[in-house]
Amino acid sequence: MGTFFDKIITLLTSAVAFGTVVMYGSLGEILTEKSGHLNLGVPGIMYMGGIGGLLGSFFYEMYVPSPDPTLCLLIAIGAALVCSVLGGLIYSFLTVTLRANQNVTGLTLTIFGSGLANFFGGSLNKLAGGVGQISVAVTSGAIRATQPLTDNLVKTLSASGSGFVRFLGSVMDVLDRLLFSYGFMVYLALVIAILLSLFMNRTSKGLNLRAVGEDPATADAAGINVTRYKYLSTCIGAAISGLGGLYYVMDYIKGTWANDGSIEALGWLAVALVIFATWKPLRSIWGAYLFGALYWLYNYIPGLSRSSQEIFKMLPYIVTIIVLITVSLRHKREDQPPTSLGMSYFREDR
Amino acid sequence: MEENVKTAAGPERVPAVRMEGITKSFGMKKANINVDLDIYHGEILSLLGENGSGKTTLMNMLSGIYFPDSGSIYVDGKPVSIRSPKDAFDLHIGMIHQHFKLVNVLTAAENVILGLKEGFVLNLKKVRSEVKKICERYGFDVDPDKKVYDMSVSEKQTLEIIKVLYRGADILILDEPTAVLTPQETTRLFEVMRNMKKDGKSIVIITHKLHEVMEISDRVAVLRKGEYVGDIMTDETDPQQLTDMMMGRAVTLNIERSEPKNVRKCLEVSHLSVIDTDGVKKLDDVSFTANGGELLGIAGISGSGQKELLEVIAGLQPAVGGSSVVYTDMDGKTSTLLGRTPMEIKKLGVHLAFVPEDRLGMGLVGNMDIADNMLLRTYQDGGGVFVDMKKSRKLAEEIVQEFDVVTPGISTEVRKLSGGNVQKILVGREIAGNPSLLMSAYAVRGLDINTSYTIYRLMNEQKQRGAAVIYVGEDLDVLLELCDRILVLCAGRVSGIVDGRTATKEQVGLMMTRLSEAEAAK
Numbered sequence: 001m002g003t004f005f006d007k008i009i010t011l012l013t014s015a016v017a018f019g020t021v022v023m024y025g026s027l028g029e030i031l032t033e034k035s036g037h038l039n040l041g042v043p044g045i046m047y048m049g050g051i052g053g054l055l056g057s058f059f060y061e062m063y064v065p066s067p068d069p070t071l072c073l074l075i076a077i078g079a080a081l082v083c084s085v086l087g088g089l090i091y092s093f094l095t096v097t098l099r100a101n102q103n104v105t106g107l108t109l110t111i112f113g114s115g116l117a118n119f120f121g122g123s124l125n126k127l128a129g130g131v132g133q134i135s136v137a138v139t140s141g142a143i144r145a146t147q148p149l150t151d152n153l154v155k156t157l158s159a160s161g162s163g164f165v166r167f168l169g170s171v172m173d174v175l176d177r178l179l180f181s182y183g184f185m186v187y188l189a190l191v192i193a194i195l196l197s198l199f200m201n202r203t204s205k206g207l208n209l210r211a212v213g214e215d216p217a218t219a220d221a222a223g224i225n226v227t228r229y230k231y232l233s234t235c236i237g238a239a240i241s242g243l244g245g246l247y248y249v250m251d252y253i254k255g256t257w258a259n260d261g262s263i264e265a266l267g268w269l270a271v272a273l274v275i276f277a278t279w280k281p282l283r284s285i286w287g288a289y290l291f292g293a294l295y296w297l298y299n300y301i302p303g304l305s306r307s308s309q310e311i312f313k314m315l316p317y318i319v320t321i322i323v324l325i326t327v328s329l330r331h332k333r334e335d336q337p338p339t340s341l342g343m344s345y346f347r348e349d350r
Numbered sequence: 351m352e353e354n355v356k357t358a359a360g361p362e363r364v365p366a367v368r369m370e371g372i373t374k375s376f377g378m379k380k381a382n383i384n385v386d387l388d389i390y391h392g393e394i395l396s397l398l399g400e401n402g403s404g405k406t407t408l409m410n411m412l413s414g415i416y417f418p419d420s421g422s423i424y425v426d427g428k429p430v431s432i433r434s435p436k437d438a439f440d441l442h443i444g445m446i447h448q449h450f451k452l453v454n455v456l457t458a459a460e461n462v463i464l465g466l467k468e469g470f471v472l473n474l475k476k477v478r479s480e481v482k483k484i485c486e487r488y489g490f491d492v493d494p495d496k497k498v499y500d501m502s503v504s505e506k507q508t509l510e511i512i513k514v515l516y517r518g519a520d521i522l523i524l525d526e527p528t529a530v531l532t533p534q535e536t537t538r539l540f541e542v543m544r545n546m547k548k549d550g551k552s553i554v555i556i557t558h559k560l561h562e563v564m565e566i567s568d569r570v571a572v573l574r575k576g577e578y579v580g581d582i583m584t585d586e587t588d589p590q591q592l593t594d595m596m597m598g599r600a601v602t603l604n605i606e607r608s609e610p611k612n613v614r615k616c617l618e619v620s621h622l623s624v625i626d627t628d629g630v631k632k633l634d635d636v637s638f639t640a641n642g643g644e645l646l647g648i649a650g651i652s653g654s655g656q657k658e659l660l661e662v663i664a665g666l667q668p669a670v671g672g673s674s675v676v677y678t679d680m681d682g683k684t685s686t687l688l689g690r691t692p693m694e695i696k697k698l699g700v701h702l703a704f705v706p707e708d709r710l711g712m713g714l715v716g717n718m719d720i721a722d723n724m725l726l727r728t729y730q731d732g733g734g735v736f737v738d739m740k741k742s743r744k745l746a747e748e749i750v751q752e753f754d755v756v757t758p759g760i761s762t763e764v765r766k767l768s769g770g771n772v773q774k775i776l777v778g779r780e781i782a783g784n785p786s787l788l789m790s791a792y793a794v795r796g797l798d799i800n801t802s803y804t805i806y807r808l809m810n811e812q813k814q815r816g817a818a819v820i821y822v823g824e825d826l827d828v829l830l831e832l833c834d835r836i837l838v839l840c841a842g843r844v845s846g847i848v849d850g851r852t853a854t855k856e857q858v859g860l861m862m863t864r865l866s867e868a869e870a871a872k
Contacts, residue, residue, distance in 0.1 A: 204463065204472050211453045211464050218451040221415065222465030222513075223436030333455050333499055347415065 009177055011300055015292030016186060017252055023189045023288035024244025025270025027196055030279055032237035035230045036213040036340040037095055040106025042241050043267025044113020045087040049242025050249040050263055051117035052083025057139035058124055072139040084242020087113055088235040096230045099344035114264050121257035132256055140255030144183040185247045192240060196281040209233055213338030216345035226345060272320040278327060278335040291316040364427050366391045366521055366552045372421035374407055381407040385578040387571055394543060394553045396563040399573035400596055400798035402756060402768040405556045409523045413445035414438040444514030445523040450506045452498045459494040462513050484515050488545045504535040523554045528562060529796055540566050558798045560589040574598055597800060605806050605831040608814055615678050616642040616818035617787060623670040624658045632658040634842045640818040645809060647833030648822040649858055655842040656822045657707060660789045664704045665692045703785035705777055707792045713776045716765030721746040723764055724779055749778035770801040777805060781812055788812050791822040806832055826855045838862055
């Protein structure tokens with residue numbers, strides 16, 4: 001019984017970790033898509049954010065004898081943001097200003113981002129003396145640092161004699177592991193999701209942004225600077241997506257680099273999650289955790305071979321397809337993608 | 351012509367807006383050439399002109415959608431530069447576009463506040479009460495929390511006006527506001543416009559409907575082919591003079607109607623009933639005959655089943671059991687059309703031409719050029735793997751030539767053409783193969799007088815050729831002048847068939863709104 005319970009807790013915590021990567025990607029993409037731009041470059045941007053953060057902290061930690069954790073954090077996050085915003089800028093310049101095809105631009109950006117990141121990632125591995133030798137221990141440690149609020153309390157309770165108090169202690173222990181065993185970026189993702197939701201639904205700027213994605217000609221006629229909204233939401237969206245790459249590199253794989261394409265796979269899941277969440281940031285929270293749980297489910301099903309594991313990894317995508325089908329069947333106007341998604345806008349186009 | 355035009359502007363009044371020497375081109379096409387226009391406080395000005403004469407373009411430069419290539423704009427005597435819609439709002443100029451600029455998934459209140467800088471956090475409560483105030487002042491009725499996609503066309507238009515008033519507009523530009531309204535809604539709109547005028551606002555109404563010009567406006571300004579012809583006080587002019595100003599030459603306003611010859615039975619519809627996907631009965635036991643060599647008009651309030659009737663005949667919709675649609679060809683051979691697809695009907699040897707109401711949705715493909723659109727009718731001819739591009743190009747050239755289609759060439763995408771030119775291409779293609787049955791729905795909707803008369807002439811020619819022509823129309827005057835017989839629909843039922851030569855407008859109007867006693871008793 002105990003081991004089963006433990007297994008569930010491990011599944012849930014790994015679901016949260018996995019989900020956080022995807023959540024960052026999808027939150028950024030939701031913001032971008034709300035402006036009417038379908039950025040399929042999310043995987044590339046996550047790659048760029050990840051490698052940017054890694055490069056920054058790698059060199060800082062290499063050249064400074066005793067790196068300061070706070071500075072490490074700032075450098076990693078700053079570098080990740082700069083790199084991913086750069087990706088967003090490339091995308092918005094091509095699709096907003098030059099009105100290039102959004103799908104082609106996005107896919108190209110994914111190829112570009114993954115190539116760039118793997119090139120530098122490979123070089124870093126070489127510099128560090130081999131695969132797995134990269135050391136950004138201080139940064140990764142700072143990002144992974146947990147705040148076990150109840151740690152001491154649990155210990156005291158567990159040590160006490162009374163059965164009921166011991167039970168209380170184990171409940172606290174479970175809560176602790178479920179809710180407080182993560183680095184701060186897990187909580188930051190939740191904060192961003194809530195802020196985005198408030199922004200889009202409760203502020204006039206958010207209303208303007210929604211209008212731009214629905215009907216840019218109308219937004220334009222209402223005096224909204226369509227180009228500025230498109231640029232800003234694409235670039236800020238890219239920054240949020242890029243944080244997903246940073247979280248993956250620093251926390252999920254604990255500060256190393258692997259040229260195995262897993263960021264790309266997560267990036268596509270993020271795009272799928274946007275559809276799953278029907279463009280609502282709050283829905284993407286539980287959607288992301290659900291994706292994580294579904295993805296890791298294969299670990300907890302006995303008798304799976306390596307090849308049949310892969311079938312289970314499809315589950316998040318199958319769920320997305322089911323959501324697409326039900327949303328299409330119900331045809332609720334509020335669950336549809338932004339009407340002008342994927343179309344470029346030119347005021348004097350007739 | 352020009353020397354007959356009196357200038358109405360007095361030198362003593364400072365115009366609210368003065369446009370001077372405005373020129374605007376799109377690529378090679380000049381939309382406005384050196385146009386001067388004054389708009390005064392507290393007047394209703396009609397901006398009159400044919401389709402493509404540059405009325406909307408000119409007003410779009412006032413509302414900040416376009417920026418003029420040259421020329422200057424003065425507001426209350428001061429030179430201004432209107433670079434964006436926001437600039438226009440700041441100058442208290444607001445435009446209600448023909449295609450509504452509303453976001454469908456947002457509510458009325460959200461649409462009103464869109465783009466305004468009124469604090470970071472949305473304050474919809476304030477908007478709601480402001481909207482209510484505007485409604486009370488001018489006699490509107492709009493629910494601020496209703497989503498736009500749930501609104502009727504006239505509600506959307508009202509919302510557009512409220513939106514503009516909320517932004518404090520003193521100069522309102524309405525682009526063909528009545529094109530989408532029923533006569534009752536139009537009357538209500540005109541009342542609102544008069545209220546706004548009383549309130550001291552200037553109103554510009556873009557239109558090509560002469561009776562509206564005469565009814566609502568104080569002054570008329572006329573554009574022709576992008577150039578300013580002149581202005582005239584409404585009470586000093588008449589429709590004939592305005593038509594001449596619009597056309598640049600005298601045009602007769604009579605529709606030619608020939609006597610039907612060699613009338614033969616062509617299409618027999620009996621007991622036709624249609625139920626739509628929501629289970630609503632759209633057509634109820636409709637029976638009539640359409641004859642070759644005769645023009646059959648169909649009158650009715652919009653949505654009385656006209657669309658369904660034509661689509662059933664064309665093989666686009668199913669009918670309820672017991673219905674029958676039988677076609678008789680020249681040799682007297684009969685075949686049933688019901689239950690067959692358009693392709694099967696074509697293979698039967700029935701040459702059926704259909705000009706649907708939705709030109710760019712059902713009739714033509716907007717993103718394809720004129721020549722490729724010709725192929726839509728003929729791509730399966732010849733039978734080979736390859737399509738015959740040469741033939742379609744030739745046909746396209748002929749249609750452009752024959753109907754005076756204004757286009758840079760036959761490789762121009764259809765959506766880039768104006769409404770009238772789109773319709774000419776569609777009608778041209780449909781009658782190209784000498785159809786034996788020609789059906790058209792609202793063929794002149796949104797078209798200017800000149801193009802409308804071309805369409806009437808073409809319908810008449812097809813009738814003289816021996817085709818059975820079915821013409822669904824909304825303008826009763828035209829129906830009575832053009833058609834040999836008129837079938838009147840009321841809520842999906844036939845309320846009667848009258849002779850186009852003897853029936854009166856009142857009679858048909860009455861039949862449109864209620865079934866005749868005998869019919870109702872059934």
